[in-house]
Amino acid sequence: MTQWGDYSTGERIKLLRGPETQERLAEATGLSVHTIRKAEGDRGVSLQSLLLISAALHADVSVVLGQQAPRRAMRGTDRAMLRALSQTVHDASAGIGADVEPSGAAALAAGLGAAWQVYRSGDYVGAGVRAAPALREAAAALRSADAGKVCEARGTLADAYRLAAYVANQFGARDLAYAAIGHAQDEAERAGDEVRGACTASGRSWIYLRDARLEQAALTARRSYEAIEPRFGNRDLGLLATYGWHVTLAAVVAARRGRVEEADDLLSQGRAVAARMGRDVEVNGTAFGPAVVAAQAVGISVSTGRPGRALELFAERGDTSPLTDSARQRMMLDVALAQSDTRQSDAALDTLLEVCSSAPQWARHQALPGVIAQKASAGSATTGKLRKLAALLGTSVIIS
Incomplete structure (x- = not known):
């Protein structure tokens, strides 16, 4: 039986x-019929074109690339984790199991913080395994909270739901992601916490982005940063980091929609905020600062068709040590794509092999390795490198 990835x-x-018809798809994407024919004939198209095609087909780009079937074929550990996480999200929202004795605020903060760190490292299965008990603890803590601690408990519960949404989104479990981010938004609003409310809004925007709902992603991203724009002279690092990340996310969304000027304008705002901060910080699971915005600038240049500029920005990137492992790996995927787009096929594969060798579990959840490998295979890439990459990713679609 032919598998989706075959x-x-x-x-x-x-x-x-x-x-x-191809004509209808071209009309829906805004692309030419010639570009659609090239795509369907495996003759190479840009990442931006693939994103537009996936949006018109109402499919995640990773589905188009064969990294997941229309309903992701997952490993047993993935399915077990998602099943447990789903049960916890729905039980917590219904008040089931919230009558357990909470272990205390310090233990809850440590457990949730550890789950976020594992997520930021790119171990999404591990993050989901840790998110479920943290979510149960947060729900129990809210149930037993004193009147003066209710808002704080709701904020913590919002963070736990948001982490669950992020994990679900990485695995293409959109229904669970939407449900969890909805509960996160509800708890943030009840807590009266504008910063957490903006964080959940940006989380929803990212889910829209992965779900190829680009207009909703753009609208939600804009609302999220406009709601918390800091006043001039405000030096609150937590607020600045949250606002800066939301503006930068809006730039990413604009880039995916082909709005180059808008993306550049938003990115410049993100750079200005990062400069005011002077260093990278993490707040409520959101990381932002000069290193983060430099990494995002590379990706934005690639997705707006400026690979040469992306490589220049990478060369000028400065200190990226504050980046998490997954953020650094994502930046390197953008570098590999830029190398591929500038006809440096072997260099692109070298960069891609380095990323996939160092983080194979993370790489299998990303769409870019398939894009880069297919572009390289159409160029002058070494067959041996393509075969090694195919083995790392566990897919047979790399070598054409």
């Missing part, structure tokens, strides 16, 4: 298009 990208686009 089809080529062009064949998957045809299957997802179904009875609709």
Whole structure:
């Protein structure tokens, strides 16, 4: 039986298009019919075109690339984690199991903090395994909180729900992601916490982005940063980090929509905030500062069709040691894509192999390795490198 990953990208686009004509798909994407034919003929298209095609097909780009089936085929450990996380999210929202004795504020903060750190490292299964008990603890803590501690407890519960949403989104479990981020938003609003409310809004924007709902992603991102814009002279690092990240996320969304000027303007705002901060910080699971905005600038340049500029920005990046492992790996994927787009196929594969070798579990949740490998295979890339990459990613669609 043919598996979804055994089809080529062009064949998957045809299957997802179904009875609709190439002309209708071109109209829906704003691309030319010639570009659609190139895509379906596996003759190479840009990442921006693939994003537009995936949006018109109402499919995650990773589905188009064969990294996940229309319903992701997951490993047993992935399914077990998601099942437990789903039960916890729904039970917590219904008040089931919240009558357990909480272990205390310090232990809860430590457990939730550890779960966020594991998530930031790129171990999404491990993060989900830790998020479920942290969510149960947070729900129990809210149930037993004194009147003066209720808002604080609701804020912590909002963070736990948001982490659950992020994990679910990484695995393409959109229903769970939407449910969890909805509960996070509700708890943040009840807590009266504008910063956490903005964090949940940006989380929803990211889920929209992965779900190829680009207009909703843009609208939600804009609302999230406008709601917490700091006054001139405000030096609160937590507020600045949250606002800066939301503006930068809005730049990423604008770039995905092909709005180059808008993306550059928003990115410049993010840079200005990072400069005011002077260093990278993390607040409520959100990391931002000069290193983060420098890494995002590389990706924005790539997705707006300026690979040469992306490589220049990478060369000028400065100190990126504050980046988490997953943020650094994502930046290197953007570098590899820029190298591929500038016809440096072997260099692109070298960069990609370095990332996938150092973080194979993280790489399998990313769409870019498939994009880069397919572009490299159409160029002058060494077949041996392509085969090694195919083995690392566990897919047969790399080598054409």
